[in-house]
Amino acid sequence: MKNKNDIYKTKKYKAGAVILIILVLLCSIGFPKPSYADSQEITISTPEESESEVEDSEKDYAKEISTFSLAIAKIGSSSYTTAKAGKYTVLTVESDDDNELYYNCQKALNYAKENATVTNPCKVIIPAGSYNLKASLSIYSNTYLYAKGAYIKNRHGSRMLRNGKTIEAAIEKWTGYSKFKNITIDGGTWNGNGTSKSEQFSNFRFGRVTGLIIKNLKVLNNTGAHHIEIAAAKNVRITNCYFSGYKSGGIKGGKEAIQLDIMLGKDTFRSFGKYDKATCYDIVIKNNVFKNVSRGVGTHSVSSGRYYNNITISNNRFINLKSYAINGLNFRNCVISHNVISNVGSGIYMQSTNNKSTMKYYIHHNNIKVGKMFGGQAFGMRFSGIKSAIIYSNKIISGGKYGIGLVDKSNIRNLKNNIVRRTSNKSAIYIGKGSKSLVKTLKSITIVKVSYKTGIIVGKTQANEIIGLKINNSKIARTKVKKNSKFVIKSNKISKKGEKMTIWFTDKKNNLIKVSKIIK
DSSP states (O other): OOOOHHHHHHHHHHHHHHHHHHHHHHHHHHHOOOOHHHHOOOOOOOOOOOOOHHHHHHHHHHHHHHHHHHHHHTTTTOOOEEEETEEEEEEEEEETTOOOOHHHHHHHHHHHHHHHHHOHHHHHHHSSEEEEOSSEEEEETTEEOOOOOEEEEEEEEOEEEEEEOOHHHHHHOSSOOOOOOEEEEEOEEEEOOOOGOOOOOOOOEEEEEEEEEEEEEEEEEEEESOSSEEEEEEEEESSSSEEEEOOOOSSSSSSSSEEEEOOTTTTSSSSSSSOOOEEEEHHHEEEEEEESSSEEEOOOOOOOOOOOOEEESSOEEEEEEEEEEEEEEEEEEEEEOOOOOEEEEEEEEEESOOOTOOOOOESSSSSEEEEEOOTSSSSSEEEEEEEEEEEEEEEEESSSSSSEEESSSSSEEEESSOOEEEEOSSSEEEOOOTTTOOEEEEEEEEOOOOSSEEEEEEOSSSEEEESEEESSOOOTEEEETTTTTOOEEEOOOOSSSSOSSSSSEEETTOEEEOOOEEEE
16 A cells, blocks of 8 residues: 555656646747748759648657657656766666667667767667567767667657657758768667558658768668658768568659658658758668668659769669669769669669769669569660760660660760670660760670660760670661761671671661671
8 A cells, every 4th residue: 555655756746747748738839830941943853832841840749749748657767777888878778568669768869869979979779679669769969879689660650760850850940961970870670560551651761960870770661651761961871781671552653762862842851950952972872682672772852953972882782673773863973883683673773954074973893684664664774864974894684675775865985894685675775766865985795685676776876986796696686876876886796696687787868888797
């Protein structure tokens, strides 16, 4: 039986909790609404400001307030232990009775928010074990979240982890790239539980951050959005992670597992302050596996004059994707190399809305095998409006439209040492039909077992040369140069010619002008 003092204390704590909730709610009424900059000259997405956008933000506030009020009941309970290890203050999260992670882990992250510095960062450890997550975690600067051996299952149908909170972004009106610094997420299986939820959400969202490391994670089961979504970010490394499981949630065309985004509007990246069109810089995505998702890495949002700068995507594996493995829109200074891409809807699709020589691309040593793309035509590589690209030493097996396609005034400096096998629909290499695409040198291309139409189609181009072309075992492997093309053609070898011509060049009247030497 409780004594009078115990009853008094209980009433006192309950009264205090009620007062805190009331204060939070009262404060929320006076919160200033976010200020949104106008979005102009948007090429892909066209978000507009509206009252519904403000309502959406207020809903986010309400969720955070509700979560905070639930956590009040936990005040006074043991949540983590503290120790010192080298430069880190280490906080080890203690297990709750029902294996609920949010309350204790968020307390540790809040401690780091208030105390972590560049010289004395905090390391929050989630011990190995299985946990439920009933609300979204928020992480702050100079914090290392370590979760090796932890299995964390989403139980609230929204994001699992982000930096900062919606309410803070609205009050402080975040801009730029450096509101948060030096954040590391290391280890753990993070199950978004998207297969049993109808809500559309990204498992992880990060913005306004410089120095973000995400490594050794398994990120599973997203619905209608992204496994990781990043905008207004610099110096980001995503390595040794595994991404799997995607449910459309009614979204047509699918979404990228890793999305590089822009602060453009509520339809692209809301709840991180002002829409100042900040993008992403110095991004490395390396040694990851993408399996059974819709798309691998990329972006589908852009604003005129804004670019995703210094992007490296290398040594990754893409397996059983319905759509593109890599979809780059307005990437500037981009390296895509040593990726193994198998059984995907399409391989690499690079697009630019600004055809300037400053947009440099290096695409090399990728191994691509294309299956069947849902709702579209498959290809190994496609370049649209790309200028100043070097494409070499790639191996492509494409069961779709073509192996390599260059359209919309793409200007490729070198296309060399690539191998294309078994295109079944159009051509091994397709160069700018009617698009004035330019390939300075098409060199040492090997085309094997092309079963339909042509080995290479060249549209209206300028000052090109084909050197060292090899076409082997092709049913109808012929190279067709359209009128108004000027080519230097030399040192080409053809074996086992097809039904008609293996390499075919015509003048304006479609008269045959050259056939390369045929080697039996």
